[in-house]
Amino acid sequence: MLTGRGVTVVVAGLAMWVAARIVGSSGLEIVGVGLIVLPFFAGLFARWGRQQIVARRRLSDIRVGPGTRVSVHIDVENRAPVPTSVLLLEDRLPPALGRPARLVVTGVPGRSVQRVSYTVLPQIRGRYRLGPLTVDVADPFALTRLRLEFDEREELLVTPEVEDLTQTSDPASGPSFGATRARQLFRTGEEFYTMREYNEGDDLRRLHWPSVARTGELMIRQDESSRRANGLVFIDTRAAAIGQIHGIAFERAVSVGATLGVLLARRGFSLRLATAETPPATVTEDRFLDALAGLSHGQARSIGPMLAHLRAGSSADTSLVFVSAPPAPGELTSLIRSGAGFGPKLAVLVYPVDPDTLPPERQAQLEGRATQARMALARAGWDCIVLPPSMKLKERWHAPRDRQLVRSV
Amino acid sequence: MARTQGSPARTQRLTALVATLLLAAATAFAFARVFEDHASTYRILAAGLASGVIACSLERRNLVLATAASAVALVWAIALLVFPESLWHGLPSLDTLKAIADGATLVGEQARTQVAPTPPTDPLVLACVTGIWAATFSAHALAFRAGSPLLALVPPLALIAFADSVLEDTIRPLYGVAFLIAALAVIFADGLRRVQGWGPVWTGPGKAARLLPSAGRGARRVGAAAVGLALISPLLIPGFGSQALLDFSTRSDRVRIDPFVSIRASLTADEPRDLFTVQSSVATYWRMLALPDFDGSGFSPDTTPQTEDVSGDTALADASAADPSVIAGSEQLTQVFTAVDDLGLLWLPMAYPPARVDIDRGLTWAPETGTANLEDPLDDGGSYTAVSYLVQPAPDELRLVEFPTAAQNPRYTSLPSDTPVEIAAIAHAWSDDQTTTYDKIIAIQDTLRNTDYTYDLGVPARDSSFSLVDFLTVTKQGFCQQFSSAMAVLLRSLGIPSRVAVGFTAGTYDPTTGLYTVSSNDAHAWVEVKFPTYGWLTFEPTPGRANPVATYTTPATTGASTCTSRKGCTNPGEGRSGGGRTGAGSPQQDPLDRRPVGDIGSLAPLATGARPVRSPWSARWLLWIALGFAVLALASIPPIRGWRRRRRLRRARHDPRASILATYDVFTERAGELGFPRRGGETLEEYRARVAASGRLHDGQLDRLTRVAAGAAYSPREPGAEDARNATADASGALRDLRKGAGVAERVVGAYRRV
Secondary structure (H helix, E strand, O other), rough: OOOOHHHHHHHHHHHHHHHHHOOOOOHHHHHHHHHHHHHHHHHHHHOOOOOOEEEEEEEEEEEOOOOEEEEEOOOOOOOEOOOOOOEEEEEEHHHHHOOOOOEEOOOOOEEEEEEEEEEEOOOOOEEEEOEEEEEEEEOOOEEEEEEEEEEOOEEEOOOEEEEEEEOOOOEEEEEEHHHHHHHHHHHOOOOOOEEEEOOOOOOOHHEEEHHHHHOOEEEEEEEOOOOOEEEEEEEEEEEEHHHHOOOOHHHHHHHHHHHHHHHHHHOOOOOEEEEEOOOEEEOEEEEEHHHOOOOOOOOOOOOOHHHHHHHOOOOOOOOEEEEEOOOOHHHHHHHHHHHHOOOOEEEEEEOOOOOHOOOHHHHHHHHHHHHHHHHHHOOOOOOOEEEOOOOOHHHOOOOOOOHHHHHHO | OOOEEEHHHHHHHHHHHHHHHHHHHHHHHHHHHHOOOOHHHHHHHHHHHHHHHHHHHOOOHHHHHHHHHHHHHHHHHHHHOOOOHHHHHHHHOOHHHHHHHHHHHHHHHHHHHHOOOEEOOOOHHHHHHHHHHHHEEEEEEHHHOOOOOOHHOOOHHHHHHHHHOOOOOOOOHHHHHHHHHHHHHHHHHHHHHHHHOOOOOEOOOOOOOOHHHHHHHHHHHHHHHHHHHOOOOOHOOOOOOOOOOOOOOOOOEEEEEOOOOOOHHHOOOOOOOOOEEEOOOOOOOEEEEEOOOOOOOEEEEEOOOOOOEEEEEEOOOOOOOOOOOHHHHOEEEEEEEOOOOOOOOOEEOEEOOEEEEEEOOOOOOOOOEEEEOOOOOOOEEEEEEEEEOOOOOOOOHHHHHOOHHHOOOOOHHHHOOOOOOOHHHHHHHHHHHOHHHHHHHHHHHHHHOOOHHHHHHHHOOOOOOOHHHHHHHHHEEEEHHHHHHHHHHHHHHOOOOOEEEEEEEEOEOOOOOOEEEHHHHEEEEEEEEEEEEEEEEOOOOOOOOOOOOOHHHHOOOOOOOOOOHHHHOOOOOOOOOOHHHOOOOOOHOOOOOOOOOOHHHHHHOOOOOEEEOOOOOOOOHHHHHHHHHHHHHHHHHHHHHHHHHHHHHHHHHHOHHHHHHHHHHHHHHHHHHOOOOOOOOHHHHHHHHHHHHOOOOHHHHHHHHHHHHHHHHHHHOOOHHHHHHHHHHOOOOOOOHHHHHHOOOHHHHHHHOOO
């Protein structure tokens, strides 16, 4: 209850009183007595003002992207009829959001609510739990402190960075390359439709008369409204491949996966997400981003088993987005083999470290592996993008393809 | 919704200013009790307030700069408050500095010669103004620069404790309460700073909801409760206001009358202490010693006396320089002295000139000054017997005496070369119309006794030549010390050998016991003039006083009953009257006492109330203490800062993340002292780049430290103990590099830089 400062005041008062008795100074004795009793009156005052204080936290947004400022509002309610003393609020935050937020609230009048707020600026994706909130009731001399703790937590989801690939980054280069890439990836999307036999209850307006004529049976046109194409986003989360969580390469890979997944979802694909350690699961766009917000690296050694599992569970028209580091030759083979079971395939290979920062021999080794993978994948029908970790996908998405690579394909 | 309160710094400065001024005012009022008048209180109050305002206005400046500016302001304040006549168009001049230097040299002497409450002499006011100024400035520095409000109370408290210890007045809790309120204000202001340091302040609508009014309301309630309880503590705490357990003053149980110190201390004491009783057939002065040497500022004892050991009833060598025939023709007076208290006297009081002394302890005799020195002071009940001659020539006999020239008796006629010529002029003006030397002496004595010179114990004991001129021409007020010094100097200016004698008046006669009781405020000083043939004879220039046996001092005119000054007769100073001395059949009616008893009674004003002679604390010490506090305040800031940093690091050492952050904070603080403060809003990387741009860093420690600190601040990955150790080592290395590039002056100044 007494702060260190309060204890010091009491000790100083005692020392002063003893000194006063020694030198026979009545004035000093009064000062000593006053200092001795001061913290106790201060404590009574603080205790008197702490009755029935309730604090609640509310966030302006619970799901935001990195770099988005979030307001945290705290309602301090004083249910007692008397005003409170000075309140020192401390809302503990995860380290990635900064130090605990500290606020001072002057006396809250009786039976009233005072709202205070602070903001956080999350820069890194993740799932953050804010709290607990503590309220210290302090006396005006800051000699005593009574602590109230409110353990209610609020969760803040910071989704990965999602890039807008629909805009041309360089107008001079025209829309062709990005659009081409998209059409290739999404050619099983809205544009695709098929026929099936009529079932009772189907909308007769959707009968495809040419097929009826050709087959002699009622055939119904099945478009995006009744059958959605599948898209699978696979992110290689192995620490051995792409680095650890919050590493620049890992975060870039997650951001690339999020960008392409959102793009697929918004084009009408039924979206599934898989990682090196989790099997594919169908998700909505929001769930997809939520899942990526909490994505962490794993300890799996190989992606071969998971790729085989993916191939077995996917149809031939499923679009595949594969995000990883440039694979080793052995993994490249299994990747190409697995990719054969998918429709359109896009591989985004993110360097685990920026090659420019490496010694020349290691730089050459890493870039050689990426080139080898890119050529092999291209030959196998993949579209492939190689990214340094510091580069955004948008910068390569709209860039022209490597002519040599295209010719070789 | 609440809103954030703006300009907390302004609120902080305002509260600091108010608290400092309250502290200064409370201290000034309590401390100024050492002076008698209110004007001095206001001067000290003005000094304290000015010091507080200057300290607060310079709060954001470097401490060394602020101290220097405050020192300059102090000189100006002293000039305004103590030596206004030395100002030149409102500014201090060389005369001011000279006056301050002169005043400072007199502080020690004044402190020794004054008893609180004392008249406001310039040296003492100078000391007190300096003391309150230094105490206020150091209190502000400790409270609001170093953040130690309790330490800040120490310098002002020292002044108050000093005042309490030298004043033995009744308990006055008001001063303690005033200081307590000021102390609470300081603690409140510091607490407010700490609260505002917690984070942004949110207030409700209306001015009353702002932090200062809101917290102030609570502080008033809590403070009022504490002050109220403190105020009634005298009723609650046993032994409140009792005597000091340890008395640090120089007072002892022995009673001293110190000729080196003004005897005014004894005369103004509130509680008299009986010293000894005398069984004697005649009331006379009980002389202790003579002060033969005048150095321009005062008479002093013989520092290298020729002495001889005497014991038992050994006859004392003639000290009066009288002819043997005169001595032989004089009557003898036997006196039995008995100490009634533990006496601190080292000189034996007895009638002058003594013939022999019978005492049970070692004694040395200085014939030149007629002083009997004791080896051990007398304890309560100690007794001795003295036999003295009563040399009482007739005035006509004295008129016939031919005095030698001054050159023949240089010791007792010499005056310093810088003695103002006004003194000789005054002496001539008063005595030139007299034809004989004796009449000149009487003329000077009577002018001092009988004209507009008045007896007043309230004047300071200034007995320098210049002060004597002031006394003789302007103030014309004083007590025995001024009158006797003035007469002796006037006589010397005429070439008449003279000196000042110190001892006691006869005391109070009790007819039932036949004893004279002499107390501490019977202390007295008078003049001795050396007559050829008759030796050293006593004269009395102090109004309202007369030596009963010195009949030659009242040649056929007024006798001894010359109490012309009402003030002199009523002042509770030297001597005392009382029923005992006026009673019928008292020894004063002995034929040897040729003066009417009633005259004696009327000449000796009653002294009521006195206290043990107390050697007050030296104001010079006060000055030194104040300066010491100022130096201490300055010197304590770097160690306090260092201690706080160590404490911060120690508290964080169990958590690597907190430890790294604390290490980084401490590093930026210490780097700030070396000229590299981290600016507001500057990122870790920006700060690193700026410091690295100085070129003082060599080994990349700051790069590593910045990386680790950024990780500790923003990364969810928990740093390890190894990281914390590395951060500490890197911080030390980086600081070492920065220090190497800084000059000594920069490092010293940096220790006081606000970071």
